Amino acid sequence: MLKTFEHGIHPPGHKHTAHSDIHRFPFAPLLILPLSQHIGAPARSIVQVGQEVRRGEPIAEPAAFVSVAMHAPVSGTIKHIGPAPGVRGMTPAISIEPFPASSQEVAWSRPRNVQNLTPEEIVDAVQQAGIVGMGGAAFPAHVKYKIPTGKFADTLLINGVECESFLTTDHRVMLEEALDILVGIRLVLRAIQCRRAVIGIENNKPDAIQILRTAIKGEAGAHALRMVPGDYDISVQALKVKYPQGAEKMLIKAVLNREVPEGGLPIDVRTVVSNVATVAAVGHLLPRGAGLIERVITITGNGIDHPGNYRIPIGTPLGTVMKHAGLKPDAGEIVLGGPMMGVAVDRLEIPVTKGASGIVVFTQAEVSAMNRTEYACIRCGHCVDVCPIFLNPARMGRLARNREYERMRDEMHLMSCFECGSCSYICPSNIPLVQYFRLAKNVLRGRSTP
Structure with missing residues (x-):
């Protein structure tokens, strides 16, 4: 018998790009690199506006132990250092304008023999x-x-x-x-x-x-x-x-x-x-001896003409990605990540970052067909049956509606929830449980901040 865990759900796979080879992606006219693409302290810029950099060259250093360096994904000129659009709003970033006919070859690296590394x-x-x-x-x-x-x-x-x-x-x-x-x-x-x-x-x-x-x-x-x-x-x-x-x-x-x-x-x-x-x-x-300057991303959904798996330079704006992938006129929603744990975006200036594994584009008809009308909980218990960490999402949802966030944390183990969305997926009343839990966590974190 195959191994697995208890509970969980079985959403449709829709793995339509599984047989699509990885293809390289062209450079955008401007690449935007947020200094905070990771959990922890943002990277610290080590370049200046007007400076020319080579593809692969370090442009930011770790600011703490829980932080990482950042490298130029393209050879070009630093055009701007400051606030730029990100998934969570404006965020400090470095913007690079590629040189004309800039090559995909890495121009900066420090090869090493890894045989004896400690x-x-x-x-x-x-x-x-x-x-x-x-x-x-x-x-x-x-x-x-x-x-x-x-x-x-x-x-x-x-x-x-x-x-x-x-x-x-x-x-x-x-x-x-x-x-x-x-x-x-x-x-x-x-x-x-x-x-x-x-x-x-x-x-x-x-x-x-x-x-x-x-x-x-x-x-x-x-x-x-x-x-x-x-x-x-x-x-x-x-x-x-x-x-x-x-x-x-x-x-x-x-x-x-x-x-x-x-x-x-x-x-x-x-x-x-x-x-x-x-x-x-x-x-x-x-x-x-090179840096992470690109990553493989699945671009898929009925809202684009050219689904596939692409090796995309970090910092490529979604607008460039959508143009290359063939965004259809009837595209209705763009989700960065997967449909269960991803986030819908409303700005095409947002760049691809190191943690982005997919972009799913739904049509307007698909978005309209998603019944998002919320009804009262019927106490069916389906959410309890599927929760992989054995929480009681229905009870937590009722506490969330009453804004009893401390009780959710202290009595219902709210902080153990990793927001997989299984409860929201299975709920026949369309209650956005995982959104309630995410909001509750954010409120509690805000209250704990001095």
Whole structure:
């Protein structure tokens, strides 16, 4: 029997781009790079307006340990440093105007031999490469790879689940970048001083499962061993298809049958979790001494003419993306991320950032067909049945309507909710439960700020 976790839902897959190869994306006339593309302290600019930079050159440095560097995704001129449009409003950013006929070749790098890198050197290199979690959270990857004093990891769990509907980014990375994945896994294993890695993949991706199993035992695995020597045990675990299996706690439960304690982290159960695209970035960038300047993104939905998987320069405005993908006249809504955990955007000036894994475009007819009229809770209990962490969303929703946010936190474990949206999806009364919970958290965080 295939492994999985308890509860969860089964939304339609809509993985229409699963067989679309990754293609490069052209440069926009102006690239906008927010200094805060990750959880933690924003990066600190190290360039000036008017300065010429080369593709791959560092343009911002980490401002703290929980922060990462940023690099120029194009050779060009720094045009502006200051507020620019972002998903959460205006945000400090660096804008670069490309040189005419600027090349996609990386013009700045510092290749290194990774054979003998120490754990500390790997952690520092990941931070300086600007690598963040590429599954959506954008948490600085090096922070995960630095094990706290008194803790240890016995398993590195690689997240190749990609359970969000429509998105096929990780699927294509697994099919096309197996060597980078294996090199990255070995580097991360060395960093966290652990021997075992398990790649979790849902069984609706049999080609990825087969390719990685073959790569581990074949020439790719042998090449990765030569690049990063070490006696490491790397395997692939097929999983039952279910949402939200890609969430860290759910994946740990499914693969290892371990439960992360409330308020705890994966390392509390001897586990480090990293997205498959993140370790691919580690394996690709560290040997080259390069920075994260582009990422693979799924562009899909009935509102565009040219769906596919594209390697897009970080900082490309959505307007340029939509123009290249063929935005249809009847497009009704653009969602950055997947339909379950993504956010609808209303400004095409917003740029692609390191954490963006997909763009889904719905037509006006599809948006109109979504019945968003909210009705009273009928106490059916479906939300309780599907909640992957066994909360009571119905009860929490009633408290939210009464603005009893402290009770939600203290009595109903609000802060354990990771906003997967399963409760909202299953609710027959169309109650936007996850939006209520998100609002409650924001209010509580505001009240706790001095």
